[in-house]
Amino acid sequence: MEGTDPVNKKLAVALSGGAVLVLALSGCSGDDGNKELDAWAKKVCDALPAQDAKVDAANEAIKQAATDDNAPANVQKTDSQAFQDMSDAYKALAQAVQTAGAPPGVDDAAKKQKDAVTALNTLSTSYADLKKQVDTLDTKDQAKFADGLQGIATDLGKLSQSGNTALKNLEQGDVKNAMAKQASCKKVAASASARATTG
DSSP states (O other), X not given: OOOSHHHHHHHHHXXXXXXXXXXXXXXXXXXXXXXXXXXXXXXXXXXXXXXXXXXXXXXXXXXXXXXXXXXXXXXXHHHHHHHHHHHHHHHHHHHHHHHHOSOTTOTTHHHHHHHHHHHHHHHHHHHHHHHHHHHHSOTTOHHHHHHHHHHHHHHHHHHHHHHHHTTTTTSOHHHHHHHHTSHHHHHHHHHHHHXXXXX
């Protein structure tokens, strides 16, 4: 009997593209800093580690579910919870950026903030939609289940890319420097770098 394993693996591969928050942080220690901007960056950065960990754990759960001979019902349950967790994480990040307000002293700050919030909320909704898709898959028919996972893996690959760009427009110039100085952002950048090395 043909298992769903190859498709599960495809789902895991789609994830390894990085639905995790990738911060393109390179600290420029030479800048004098802007206390207001630093305070803003701290608000955003302090929200990142917990949500990054949640997304990473969800990714790992999906990869673990993609093992040989794992029953479709188990895969469905794991993936459903993982997508819910990702949806919650991006929603929390959107809220953090919203609450922090527009980064002070930055060109087009309000627009960049609004765009980042919109992008993060869209990601949250997209992961919630993937959860709904997984929940409706037929686990009794392995072939149908595999086909369904195939479609989800494709959608997931696209989401992984947009997840990495959601904050990039906000993370530029002085904002990037201010974020790079925050311990919480350094922690997320270091863990993302470690994942990239081991993954």
